[in-house]
Amino acid sequence: MTTIALDRGARHGLSLAWRGILKIRKNPEQLADVTIAPIVFLVMFTYLFGGALAGNTDAYLQMLVPGILVMNILQASMTAGVQLNTDVSKGVFDRFRAMPIARSAPLIGAVLADIVRYVVCILVLLVVATIMGFRVQTGPVELLVAVGLALAFGLCFCWASVFVGMLLKTPQAVQGLMFVLIMPLTFGSNVFVGTSTMPGWLKAWADISPVSLLADTVRGLLNGGPIAGPLTGSLIWMVAAVAVFFPLAMWAYRKRV
Amino acid sequence: MSLAIRAEGLVKHYGETKALDGVDLEVPEGKVVGVLGPNGAGKTTAVRVLATLLRPDAGHATVGGHDVVKNPRAVRSLIGLTGQYASVDEDLSGTENLVLLARLLDFSRAGARAKAAELLEQFELTDAAGRAAKTYSGGMRRRLDLAASLVGNPSVLYLDEPTTGLDPHARNEVWAVVRKLVANGVTVLLTTQYLEEADQLADTITVFDHGRVVAEGRPDELKRRVGGQTLQVRPTSARDLDVVQRILGDLTGTRPTRNDDSGLLTAPVNDPVLLSTLVRKLDEAGITADELALRLPSLDEVFLALTGKREPEGSLA
Numbered sequence: 001m002t003t004i005a006l007d008r009g010a011r012h013g014l015s016l017a018w019r020g021i022l023k024i025r026k027n028p029e030q031l032a033d034v035t036i037a038p039i040v041f042l043v044m045f046t047y048l049f050g051g052a053l054a055g056n057t058d059a060y061l062q063m064l065v066p067g068i069l070v071m072n073i074l075q076a077s078m079t080a081g082v083q084l085n086t087d088v089s090k091g092v093f094d095r096f097r098a099m100p101i102a103r104s105a106p107l108i109g110a111v112l113a114d115i116v117r118y119v120v121c122i123l124v125l126l127v128v129a130t131i132m133g134f135r136v137q138t139g140p141v142e143l144l145v146a147v148g149l150a151l152a153f154g155l156c157f158c159w160a161s162v163f164v165g166m167l168l169k170t171p172q173a174v175q176g177l178m179f180v181l182i183m184p185l186t187f188g189s190n191v192f193v194g195t196s197t198m199p200g201w202l203k204a205w206a207d208i209s210p211v212s213l214l215a216d217t218v219r220g221l222l223n224g225g226p227i228a229g230p231l232t233g234s235l236i237w238m239v240a241a242v243a244v245f246f247p248l249a250m251w252a253y254r255k256r257v
Numbered sequence: 258m259s260l261a262i263r264a265e266g267l268v269k270h271y272g273e274t275k276a277l278d279g280v281d282l283e284v285p286e287g288k289v290v291g292v293l294g295p296n297g298a299g300k301t302t303a304v305r306v307l308a309t310l311l312r313p314d315a316g317h318a319t320v321g322g323h324d325v326v327k328n329p330r331a332v333r334s335l336i337g338l339t340g341q342y343a344s345v346d347e348d349l350s351g352t353e354n355l356v357l358l359a360r361l362l363d364f365s366r367a368g369a370r371a372k373a374a375e376l377l378e379q380f381e382l383t384d385a386a387g388r389a390a391k392t393y394s395g396g397m398r399r400r401l402d403l404a405a406s407l408v409g410n411p412s413v414l415y416l417d418e419p420t421t422g423l424d425p426h427a428r429n430e431v432w433a434v435v436r437k438l439v440a441n442g443v444t445v446l447l448t449t450q451y452l453e454e455a456d457q458l459a460d461t462i463t464v465f466d467h468g469r470v471v472a473e474g475r476p477d478e479l480k481r482r483v484g485g486q487t488l489q490v491r492p493t494s495a496r497d498l499d500v501v502q503r504i505l506g507d508l509t510g511t512r513p514t515r516n517d518d519s520g521l522l523t524a525p526v527n528d529p530v531l532l533s534t535l536v537r538k539l540d541e542a543g544i545t546a547d548e549l550a551l552r553l554p555s556l557d558e559v560f561l562a563l564t565g566k567r568e569p570e571g572s573l574a
Contacts, residue, residue, distance in 0.1 A: 015360040023348045091344040098308045100333040
């Protein structure tokens with residue numbers, strides 16, 4: 001009985017994920033903020049500041065790509081809340097909820113469809129980076145682990161977005177708040193510059209920020225170098241994000257729908 | 258006759274606002290009950306409770322014998338929901354919307370495609386099947402909405418303001434679809450702000466105001482209960498207006514309303530027999546009339562009398 005219920009739940013979740021993927025295919029411009037924007041950052045920072053910051057643009061690119069990858073995933077994961085809020089506001093969710101399916105199926109579907117977004121974002125970024133001269137210094141296994149970690153990072157932090165998305169009234173409000181949260185989180189890190197020249201209070205945060213720690217982990221994986229320390233820190237952040245935001249997101253979701 | 262929907266003492270508060278303040282509602286199987294009321298009367302809240310989307314603060318309700326709070330899943334397998342709050346996905350095509358819903362209702366892949374094609378055909382949307390729903394006209398969108406609510410072959414259908422914002426042509430299309438469904442034995446709970454819509458579709462009408470039921474009955478019963486009837490006479494010649502006014506006044510014991518522009522005289526009556534008396538009197542006086550009618554009050558007048566308010570905005574009357 002339970003197996004059948006789980007089976008049905010998974011199937012409904014997959015059907016709803018298919019909906020999310022169709023929506024991405026029909027509105028590829030929705031991917032712009034997580035594909036074009038990071039590419040602009042990548043090109044701009046590499047060629048404008050790369051020489052000044054790292055001696056030459058090639059060296060800077062090797063440092064920047066892992067960081068932009070993390071920033072990209074975080075931004076992609078933050079759109080989950082906007083999407084869910086839109087569905088709820090437009091009444092699409094009411095139709096699902098008035099059907100004999102698990103209450104969590106729409107949520108599972110949305111999160112599963114987001115994985116496709118993450119993969120697209122990572123692929124686009126890596127292709128552009130490769131064209132610009134970025135090279136993975138290690139091997140395919142390390143690359144896969146790095147991509148896997150990035151996906152997991154997105155899946156952990158998307159619950160913060162779901163929470164905000166269920167809490168605020170309109171998609172616009174969600175978008176606005178997420179932007180305000182994301183900007184300092186991504187820039188207040190070691191993604192673009194090392195933390196050594198930052199003022200103490202900022203350095204203290206930037207050194208332990210989840211974005212910095214995962215960026216360091218990915219750098220270690222793709223460029224070679226120590227990964228144990230930053231990986232442990234990243235995993236702690238990911239577990240903490242799920243521990244805090246998953247229950248909050250579920251609470252807000254159940255309250256809202 | 259068995260009841261498809263039975264609600265007793267439904268209460269739902271939003272802070273200080275009493276969206277539902279003790280609502281009783283009964284919908285017999287295979288019938289159309291119209292819930293009529295202005296914006297904020299509690300119509301949509303009632304539908305949301307009956308569709309298991311909202312828990313009532315007090316009272317209880319059953320749909321097809323299943324309690325909406327204790328056994329929502331059984332209720333959900335019986336109902337279809339359409340209207341202002343349950344909509345289709347605008348980015349998806351008509352086919353994709355229907356296939357998705359069919360898959361969620363455990364149709365096989367092929368079965369889902371077949372069901373979608375069948376419904377699109379039935380609602381004359383086959384030509385637009387591959388287009389995104391956001392490119393549909395208002396009437397097409399509502400038809401797709403209706404089709405979407407019918408994927409699971411529901412025996413109870415909630416139509417929450419199904420024609421709000423539609424032009425008269427599209428409205429007629431939706432009405433035709435609803436009539437066809439009812440002919441096939443579907444029970445319908447219809448909410449509307451449009452008096453004409455309730456009059457056209459509903460077997461009985463329940464009037465909501467401020468979260469309460471203020472009246473219920475068959476459309477003609479409601480009209481009779483509230484306004485009584487009026488006699489209307491339009492003499493062929495305007496020269497006869499004075500005489501007819503006197504005859505009508507003597508007959509009804511009231512002062513008839515006289516409109517010199519249209520040449521129409523109107524007087525309230527209690528006894529329908531007065532119509533034949535009036536015919537005789539006019540005949541005796543040698544007066545012919547272009548128009549002579551015993552008229553029930555319109556639902557607009559009913560609504561005004563029951564709620565003490567002007568009819569809601571956007572009346573079709």
